[in-house]
Amino acid sequence: MYLEYMLLAVILFVASALQCPWGKFGDNCERNCSCYCALVKNNTAKHCRKSNGECSEGCIPGSYGINCTKNCSENCLNKICNQHNGHCTQGCIKNYKGILCNIPKDFSNPDTCARNSAQPTSVVILGSCLAFSVLLNIILCVRCCVLSFKRRLKTSKGRRNPNNESENQKHDHCIPLQISCPRGF
Template sequence: MFWTCVCPYEKLSRRSTTIVSQSSTYQPFTASRANDGILSTTSDSCSHTGFKAAIAWFQVDLGKQFHLSNVKIHYRKDGNRSSDDWKQYRSRQFYLDVSNISATHSLTTQRTRCYTDNTTYPDLPPNIIDIPCQQKARYVIVETTYDAAQDTPHAIYGAILEICEIEVFVCDSTHYGSTCSLECSANCLNHTCNNETGLCTYGCREGFYGEQCEIGCDNCPSGCDIMTGQCIGDCPASKFGKFCHKTCSQDCKNGCNKYTGSCYDGCVPGKFGDFCNETCDVQYAYCCDKRSLNMKLLQDSTSENKIILIGVIVILCISVAVNGCTITWILRHKACKPRTVPQQETKTDSQTNNLAAQQRIYETTDDNAEYQELGHVSRTSLYDQLQRPQN
């Protein structure tokens, strides 16, 4: 039932923050004698509670909760030969509890029991006991209600504890597990992990991630986040994804987007789509974009085609400029002719009108002459008519 392990441990009880106390003291055997690093089990190296108590307890306050591994108790034993030497009589039927409430404020029902000794008279338990106690707690409490029969001849009564040294262990920072036999991952920063779960305490060293830093981020050129494993910085040209573990389409030109995998600079001839995973009909050098139903020119990545395209654009620009100048000259030439012709037509019309006017004058003169002749005739006839009655 009892065991000794050479696995690496840390002795919490020897930390400067640890406080030891006992229910009462038989002077000068104070509680501090049980936490001084001296492993002797003779009386002068041990703590000692007072007499005539119904319950005696010894407590180790670790200051905060820890994942405990084991507790080792060194009980008083004076000498090994003489029958008169004092043995570990008073250690019968003690029990070991752990709790997050101190012994002065807790009942045994509020604690976690790690061990109970069931030795009865006249047998004796071992005076050095190493007890496994894989619990999370702040207080370690040794307690007894046993009244040793060997005290009766000396008129000594009550429950008594005589602890010479108590050692409370947790795994050291580089080991974990119930027996501290498991070593923290070498990829843990400072080689340090939780002594119960093995999770890396301070994260991972560069190039690794995971709860125990067991996963390498080899695909990340600039390393990865030690908690999530996501790559920091860009992926290699042919990779994408949070972990740079996905491969870009081989039909992409100049790689793909780190996050989405969409092609940066379009597709190789014959392919289209964000991921260049759709095939074009290259017979007519045009490609139908199935998402927009528009026709688009199949892109050609060669420099020769680019030069040809630039040349065509330049020629078109020159042609447009020349045609524009020609059209402008023609329009201006036509606009100038109408200003001369009307002047000539006006002059001709004026001459025609003058001739017509003169002709009318001549005709009028002739008409007047006729009128004058008629007048002379008329006036003579009238005179003749007036002269007739006189005759």
């Protein structure tokens, strides 16, 4: 039984040497964790790594960095940013852009302004309708020209060979046909 207590004492001594009490860090646990460290869930204490003071549970909203000592940009939406790099995770407040929301929007250049997302869709639909109607008109015009050509060809055959002339005679007096499409197509 004495051996068990000794073993337990050694384990507790080694464990205490590896960890600092809640809210402390450093070689001798002499330094306080940053007051910007988030609280451990269901606890009122803060915890940070013994070696460098990095907040174990992340930062409170509005802070970032290893020790949570840097402030998120004032232009971050809800002043919330990534705890490691400070990038605004919820976007920017009005009139700012960029990953850190530190670039003012230039309203003099229309390419940087926010656009209505419905606008490109309506342009695509309108363009598609226009292309379809042009293609349909071309098809109808070609069809009308072909039908007109066939009618004229039929009419000219009937006029040219009334007495069953030989093939050679038929071609001697051929008149070239002029093909024209009806107006309006």
